[in-house]
Amino acid sequence: MQLKNQVEWALHCCTILAALPDGQYVSTKALAEFHRVPKEYLSKALQALSQAELVESTLGPTGGYRLARAADKITFLDVVEAVEGKGPNFVCTEIRANNPCLPAGAKSLVSKARPCGIASVMYRADRAWRDVLAQTPISSIVSTLERDLPPKFWRETLDWFSPD
């Protein structure tokens, strides 16, 4: 059970978009070349972000993507769920209802009113995972990058994306 590669790519692309001046569009091509990942496939991840309304796109030349809202209003969870889906990582198939000792009509014993104890624990864990992601905005990564990377490389990186 492992998250897709696209999750990692989407997160890196979002931090790039967050680091650049507000409103600057960046093309899929540029993002793909920068990270050395297949352009057409990365495009799928960006489309997912677009559909989740985390980024917005413009067509035509000079087109591309930019964040749809402030970088501190976009969390890791937003990005992960956009790419990976919002479903929990555990799905209860209610196999407890297959207990041959339970009468056929005893659906009430296994109804939503008495959720499966095992599923409850798994859901709680899933929520803990999502909570951490929800508490971390994309902007926080920009800060650490700005602090950790030598200013020279940081400036060159930002310039790399700017036209002319």
Add this chain to the structure above:
Amino acid sequence: MQLKNQVEWALHCCTILAALPDGQYVSTKALAEFHRVPKEYLSKALQALSQAELVESTLGPTGGYRLARAADKITFLDVVEAVEGKGPNFVCTEIRANNPCLPAGAKSLVSKARPCGIASVMYRADRAWRDVLAQTPISSIVSTLERDLPPKFWRETLDWFSPD
């Protein structure tokens, strides 16, 4: 990104083993019929538990599985990791090192000493998930089952597994 079905099955099987009298062996066949799950496939999950030394098996007739240690010493995390593997749900491929602005020899900038900020957050979330699972022993589910299920059905269920 979703956990395997086998995880759910393994957890349910473990709670059954935990609920039965200490040391009682239960065959794969019985567990499979009880949960209405393919026997040969369930057997794979049980083998994984066996390999992780959470359960122990005996061959021959009256053979089967039983818990290898007390039910309050076996956590959800033990079972999940036995079936699903111990690896984190996010793997960092270090695509930040592909930044074309970084000189070829600047490996030190992206070394373990400065872990990728994005990966750090993902690992933190993964740890939060595992922490919840590690804090919940299998025995806790037995308690809630005993409390929620009418005693009649509970007794019949335990009897279902006992030879005689």
Add this chain to the structure above:
DNA sequence: GAGAGACTACTCGGATACAGTCTGTCCGAGTAAATCCGG
């Protein structure tokens, strides 16, 4: 009645098959900026 051998029921592990998802590529349609061309 006792002991040796055959039998049975189970686990274990490997081999195999099928479906679904992940990864990656290709192409056509639509769009907006830039360029070109004719008046």
Add this chain to the structure above:
DNA sequence: CCGGATTTACTCGGACAGACTGTATCCGAGTAGTCTCTC
């Protein structure tokens, strides 16, 4: 010099293929109880 047509560069969406993983089945080898058969 200006306005309309063409070109260009991008997004978007669908179709497709290959690899990998998850799901499921089957079978043979090994093992421990049980049964049978012989003395």
